[in-house]
Amino acid sequence: MFQTKIGFLKAVIYYGILILPIPLLIMEFKANRNLSEPILRKLIPILTIIGLIYLNPLNILFNVATWKTKTIELINENKRSHKVEFQMKDIGALGYAKRKAEVYYLTKYFYVVLSENYDDRNFIGTDWKRVNQNLNEFGLK
Incomplete structure (x- = not known):
């Protein structure tokens, strides 16, 4: 398992993974009026959000601290x-x-x-x- 001793870097990455898919999904739906055109670009944030819900966001938040x-x-x-x-x-x-x-x-x-x-x-x-x-x-x- 790859780890770091830089707490700020680890926190930015973990919080980014938790927060970033939602604005990306909103921007994708607002930018394209035709919902069927770029289906793959919409599917990636949706699958990321589903994966985060499956992994439990609180579990991810508790692992932000560094050893x-x-x-x-x-x-x-x-x-x-x-x-x-x-x-x-x-x-x-x-x-x-x-x-x-x-x-x-x-x-x-x-x-x-x-x-x-x-x-x-x-x-x-x-x-x-x-x-x-x-x-x-x-x-x-």
């Missing part, structure tokens, strides 16, 4: 951007969601989650170095 790294536990010695991290996500009044994830950083702000099911037995060997580096991106004590 932030609390500690880096392991680093692959051969590939420095391959890490095992303890991450947290703010979920509002419910507190914080927590996970230990194996991630591969593409850049400083974009990464791919390889596994959310962390197990120490998978990382025993010569390639992995235990660092337990505290980043604390949330600024918690």
Whole structure:
């Protein structure tokens, strides 16, 4: 799963996906008086709205928050951007969601989650170095 640490970028994309199909559909019906002419251009926003209703818009809204790294536990010695991290996500009044994830950083702000099911037995060997580096991106004590 491709993820980012830039909260503003993720929020703009998620809110855009939720809001944009409705004005596009309205503009398409207003621009063309003949309803049967560009049927495909009308069908794309309609299918997007149906898909969003199926996926539950509240579920999409609750996933806008980004995962932030609390500690880096392991680093692959051969590939420095391959890490095992303890991450947290703010979920509002419910507190914080927590996970230990194996991630591969593409850049400083974009990464791919390889596994959310962390197990120490998978990382025993010569390639992995235990660092337990505290980043604390949330600024918690």
